[in-house]
Amino acid sequence: MSLPDDKKKCRIAVDAMGGDFAPLNQIKGAIEAQAYSTDIEVILIGNSDRINACLQENNLAYPESLIIHADEVIGMDEHPAKAIRTKKNSSIVVGNKLVKDRTVDAFVSAGNTGAMMASATLDLGRISGCGRPTIGSVMPSEKGITTLFDVGASVDSKASHLVEYAIMGSIYVREIYNIPEPKVGLLSVGEEDAKGNEVTLTALPLLRKANINFVGNIEGRDILNGVVNVVVCDGFTGNIILKFGESVLTLMKNLLRSYADKGLLNKIKALLIKNTLKELLKGFDYQEHGGVPLLGVNGVCIVGHGKSTPKAMRNMILRAQDMYNKNLVGKIEKSLKEYSL
Amino acid sequence: MSLPDDKKKCRIAVDAMGGDFAPLNQIKGAIEAQAYSTDIEVILIGNSDRINACLQENNLAYPESLIIHADEVIGMDEHPAKAIRTKKNSSIVVGNKLVKDRTVDAFVSAGNTGAMMASATLDLGRISGCGRPTIGSVMPSEKGITTLFDVGASVDSKASHLVEYAIMGSIYVREIYNIPEPKVGLLSVGEEDAKGNEVTLTALPLLRKANINFVGNIEGRDILNGVVNVVVCDGFTGNIILKFGESVLTLMKNLLRSYADKGLLNKIKALLIKNTLKELLKGFDYQEHGGVPLLGVNGVCIVGHGKSTPKAMRNMILRAQDMYNKNLVGKIEKSLKEYSL
Numbered sequence: 001m002s003l004p005d006d007k008k009k010c011r012i013a014v015d016a017m018g019g020d021f022a023p024l025n026q027i028k029g030a031i032e033a034q035a036y037s038t039d040i041e042v043i044l045i046g047n048s049d050r051i052n053a054c055l056q057e058n059n060l061a062y063p064e065s066l067i068i069h070a071d072e073v074i075g076m077d078e079h080p081a082k083a084i085r086t087k088k089n090s091s092i093v094v095g096n097k098l099v100k101d102r103t104v105d106a107f108v109s110a111g112n113t114g115a116m117m118a119s120a121t122l123d124l125g126r127i128s129g130c131g132r133p134t135i136g137s138v139m140p141s142e143k144g145i146t147t148l149f150d151v152g153a154s155v156d157s158k159a160s161h162l163v164e165y166a167i168m169g170s171i172y173v174r175e176i177y178n179i180p181e182p183k184v185g186l187l188s189v190g191e192e193d194a195k196g197n198e199v200t201l202t203a204l205p206l207l208r209k210a211n212i213n214f215v216g217n218i219e220g221r222d223i224l225n226g227v228v229n230v231v232v233c234d235g236f237t238g239n240i241i242l243k244f245g246e247s248v249l250t251l252m253k254n255l256l257r258s259y260a261d262k263g264l265l266n267k268i269k270a271l272l273i274k275n276t277l278k279e280l281l282k283g284f285d286y287q288e289h290g291g292v293p294l295l296g297v298n299g300v301c302i303v304g305h306g307k308s309t310p311k312a313m314r315n316m317i318l319r320a321q322d323m324y325n326k327n328l329v330g331k332i333e334k335s336l337k338e339y340s341l
Numbered sequence: 342m343s344l345p346d347d348k349k350k351c352r353i354a355v356d357a358m359g360g361d362f363a364p365l366n367q368i369k370g371a372i373e374a375q376a377y378s379t380d381i382e383v384i385l386i387g388n389s390d391r392i393n394a395c396l397q398e399n400n401l402a403y404p405e406s407l408i409i410h411a412d413e414v415i416g417m418d419e420h421p422a423k424a425i426r427t428k429k430n431s432s433i434v435v436g437n438k439l440v441k442d443r444t445v446d447a448f449v450s451a452g453n454t455g456a457m458m459a460s461a462t463l464d465l466g467r468i469s470g471c472g473r474p475t476i477g478s479v480m481p482s483e484k485g486i487t488t489l490f491d492v493g494a495s496v497d498s499k500a501s502h503l504v505e506y507a508i509m510g511s512i513y514v515r516e517i518y519n520i521p522e523p524k525v526g527l528l529s530v531g532e533e534d535a536k537g538n539e540v541t542l543t544a545l546p547l548l549r550k551a552n553i554n555f556v557g558n559i560e561g562r563d564i565l566n567g568v569v570n571v572v573v574c575d576g577f578t579g580n581i582i583l584k585f586g587e588s589v590l591t592l593m594k595n596l597l598r599s600y601a602d603k604g605l606l607n608k609i610k611a612l613l614i615k616n617t618l619k620e621l622l623k624g625f626d627y628q629e630h631g632g633v634p635l636l637g638v639n640g641v642c643i644v645g646h647g648k649s650t651p652k653a654m655r656n657m658i659l660r661a662q663d664m665y666n667k668n669l670v671g672k673i674e675k676s677l678k679e680y681s682l
Contacts, residue, residue, distance in 0.1 A: 142595055152530055155538040189493055189580045197496040197577045220584030224592045236538045237578050239530045241585055243561030248589045251565045254483055255621045273614045280596045 009041040010321045013104040014313065016046030017073040017091040018111020020306045023054050026110065027062060029313020036314060040321055043104055045070050045091045070094040076306055080114030084122065092116055096123040099299035106320035108291060110304030110313065117153055117294060117303075124299040127329065129336030132161040133296030134235075135303060136169055137242050138289040140281075143226030147173055151292065152239030159202035162186065162232050163210055167335050168295040169230040170212045175326045176319070177229075185218030185228035187237065193217065199234060207232070210339055249281065290315030293323065295332060300324045350382040351662045354445040355654065357387030358414040358432040359452020361647045364395050367451065368403060370654020377655060381662055384445055386411050386432045411435040417647055421455030425463065433457055437464040440640035447661035449632060451645030451654065458494050458635060458644075465640040468670065470677030473502040474637030475576075476644060477510055478583050479630040481622075484567030488514055492633065493580030500543035503527065503573050504551055508676050509636040510571040511553045516667045517660070518570070526559030526569035528578065534558065540575060548573070551680055590622065631656030634664065636673060641665045 014030050016023040023046055030042040044051055044062065048069040055062055072090040074083040084093055095107040096119045109116050113135070121133055134150040149165040150157060157165075166184045173182040186207055188196040193204060195217060207214045215228055223231050223241070233241075256277075260270035290312065291304035300323045302316045355371050357364040364387055371383040385392055385403065389410040396403055413431040415424040425434055436448040437460045450457050454476070462474055475491040490506040491498060498506075507525050514523040527548055529537040534545060536558060548555045556569055564572050564582070574582075597618075601611035631653065632645035641664045643657050 140592070142592060155530060187581060189496060189577055197575075220581035220586075221588040221591070223585055224588045233581075234538075236530055237581060240528060240561035240574075240578060241581065244564055244582055244585065245561075245589065247562040247565045248586065250562070251481070251483060252621065259617070259621055269613070269617050272610070273617055276600070276610050276614055280593065280600055 009039055010106070010324055011041045011043060011104040012317050012320050012324075013043045013045050013068070013095045013098050013107045014317065015091045015095050015107070015109030015111050016044040016051050017070070018109040019304065019308050020076070021308070022046075022110070023051050024058060025308055025310050026313055027051065027054060027058075027060060028310035029308070029317060031060065031062065032310055032314035033317035037318060037321065040317070042066065042317055043068055043098075045095050045098070047071065047073065068094065068098070074112050074115045076112050078112060078115065080112060080118040083112065083115050084119045090115075093119050093123060096120050096299070096301070099301070100124050105324045106300035106302070108302040108304060108313070108316045108320050110291070110306060110308035110316075113152070113303050116301065120294055120297040120299070120301045124297045124301070127296055127298055127333045127336060129333065129340050130164055130168070130296040132157065132164060133294060134161075134165045134168060135292050135294050136172060137238070137292050139224065139245065141224050141226035145177060146223055146226065146229060146231060148223065148231045148233065148238050148241065149295075150233065150235040150238050151242045152235045153294070155234065155236040155239075157199065157234035157236075159199055159206055162199065162203040162234065163206045163339070164296065164336065166207055166212050166214065166230060166232045167210060167339055168332050169232065171328065171331050171335055172293055172295060173229045175328060175331065176322060179229055181213040182229035183227070184212050184214045184230040184232060185222060186214075186216065187220070187223070187231050187233035188217040189219065191217050191219065203232075211335070252277070290317075290319035293319075295328070298329060300329065350380055351447070351665055352382045352384060352445040353658050353661050354384045354386050354409075354436045354439050354448045355658065356432045356436050356448070356450030356452050357385040357392050358411070359450040360645065360649050361417070362649070363387075363451070364392050365399060366649055366651050367654055368392065368395060368399075368401060369651035370649070370658060372401065372403065373651055373655035374658035378659060378662065381658070383407065383658055384409055384439075386436050386439070388412065388414065409435065409439070415453050415456045417453050419453060419456065421453060421459040424453065424456050425460045431456075434460050434464060437461050437640070437642070440642070441465050446665045447641035447643070449643040449645060449654070449657045449661050451632070451647060451649035451657075454493070454644050457642065461635055461638040461640070461642045465638045465642070468637055468639055468674045468677060470674065470681050471505055471509070471637035473498065473505060474635060475502075475506045475509060476633050476635050477513060478579070478633050480565065480586065482565050482567035486518060487564055487567065487570060487572060489564065489572045489574065489579050489582065490636075491574065491576040491579050492583045493576045494635070496575065496577040496580075498540065498575035498577075500540055500547055503540065503544040503575065504547045504680070505637065505677065507548055507553050507555065507571065507573045508551060508680055509673050510573065512669065512672050512676055513634055513636060514570045516669060516672065517663060520570055522554040523570035524568070525553050525555045525571040525573060526563060527555075527557065528561070528564070528572050528574035529558040530560065532558050532560065544573075552676070593618070631658075631660035634660075636669070639670060641670065
């Protein structure tokens with residue numbers, strides 16, 4: 001594992017085997033990211049035979065010194081805890097260990113999200129003061145973007161975890177989207193303090209005491225309307241909302257398709273609509289946001305969509321660089337420490 | 342409270358004071374419903390002075406014998422439990438009591454949902470074997486419709502409540518949408534049996550034992566794709582999904598509006614798109630579905646959207662008639678009894 005000793009560059013490791021179109025999209029994304037930024041060095045982790053074969057097949061070139069071999073691959077559907085226990089030489093475990101020993105500055109993967117989460121938590125360790133790491137998601141809103149923490153890192157979140165999500169999410173949005181005092185809302189079934197389930201009712205007074213710009217309870221309709229920058233909820237609810245949101249677009253696509261099938265006039269109308277809709281809904285395009293951050297672990301980790309395109313991979317790599325350069329991990333540690341005092 | 346003694350007709354009471362546009366939309370809906378079906382008699386409940394003034398202002402006529410005076414009105418934002426305790430002569434409480442004493446066969450309201458729920462539960466009482474009544478919602482899907490139980494009748498649902506929702510939802514979909522063996526899915530964060538939070542993990546084996554067509558866990562993306570006819574979840578999650586889903590359409594409308602503002606060409610394109618989109622998304626239009634059923638109480642109750650139009654009110658009334666004629670309450674009671682044996 002010898003790597004060029006160019007200390008000025010930010011070194012991002014990419015899981016070359018993670019994703020439905022691995023390793024091709026991952027390789028292309030790495031190449032695009034390096035073309036985009038000269039301050040970056042992208043290391044591909046994975047089965048070197050498969051990476052080299054893919055490079056040859058697609059007439060691509062990649063410096064051999066930036067490819068790190070990892071024998072094993074964790075499949076998209078493997079049981080996370082079991083997979084990281086038995087596949088110590090998988091690209092996911094190797095990637096996180098490289099972050100741990102500071103060989104690289106960040107790790108991004110479009111592979112098995114649960115395995116990424118488990119390996120990052122185990123191999124990098126949690127930031128001091130963080131009970132539960134969180135995966136956040138970026139969504140469009142009428143006023144720009146909204147983030148949602150947690151979207152499935154853990155179900156049955158406790159009230160104290162919701163406070164941690166709020167603190168970590170605030171820092172992420174402040175640093176990455178340059179919003180000085182991000183507004184934080186607690187997702188519930190009504191705006192009044194008395195509305196909510198057991199967990200949110202317990203979390204509400206804790207959130208009021210935390211050093212964040214907390215606005216109180218918000219409702220499902222407020223996620224996309226831009227009243228807050230950070231939506232806090234348990235991982236169960238967040239995961240369901242995220243997948244439901246994606247499916248609304250799928251439904252629309254399918255409805256448009258069957259509409260077009262109903263005659264020539266419809267076909268023409270559908271064609272006219274399609275491109276405008278695409279433009280309108282650009283904010284919903286996961287490729288733009290460069291994956292979702294995994295916060296609360298001792299290192300920069302980004303998890304991508306299984307279907308990540310080269311563009312999505314490139315944006316994930318650049319986002320990881322930004323998180324590293326802005327010392328997200330250090331800032332989160334400091335804030336969690338202040339909260340616990 | 343003397344009413345014409347026409348036993349053949351189904352008598353539906355309408356909360357004339359409930360809704361953002363009450364009593365006008367409620368009156369118009371009642372008139373439309375009676376024009377639509379000769380087997381129906383619609384009774385307006387509310388402040389008779391206000392109802393009569395509204396009739397005059399709008400040049401409408403309504404038989405005086407079908408107007409029942411109720412002094413008080415429960416506001417949309419009033420605390421449900423407190424409101425029904427202190428406003429015994431409100432249109433909501435009076436309506437449910439008329440169902441209770443069999444003066445009417447069903448009651449529909451576009452007023453305060455929580456108050457409807459509380460009054461129906463208290464004044465009508467729960468069906469024997471039902472621990473928690475449920476409010477369901479109808480959503481479009483690629484294969485027709487999907488229903489979601491519960492959407493907020495109660496948060497912190499227990500596993501046994503989820504089973505009740507599944508049984509009651511199955512009967513509703515079977516009877517009202519003529520789907521012989523509705524498929525039921527448990528909303529969770531993964532399809533595997535091991536995925537879920539504490540409540541869903543406990544509910545899963547109970548649902549397998551119930552006499553329903555249970556397919557197992559489903560994910561957020563499956564709500565709209567038509568894999569099941571009944572989605573079961575706790576009221577907290579369901580309420581958030583429902584409001585989030587509505588907001589996706591609001592966001593699109595607003596995005597389209599600002600797109601149109603960016604120039605003449607955009608304006609023309611936006612106009613072209615608008616109508617087609619409306620046609621495409623008809624399934625999302627709450628007006629079509631005629632409100633959401635409140636199941637598990639001893640009577641037919643339908644709750645409508647605060648913004649209910651005359652058309653929405655009409656459809657709610659006709660849906661209530663259908664539920665009454667098909668003896669939904671009796672069938673739910675029988676199934677819950679069989680389950681508990």
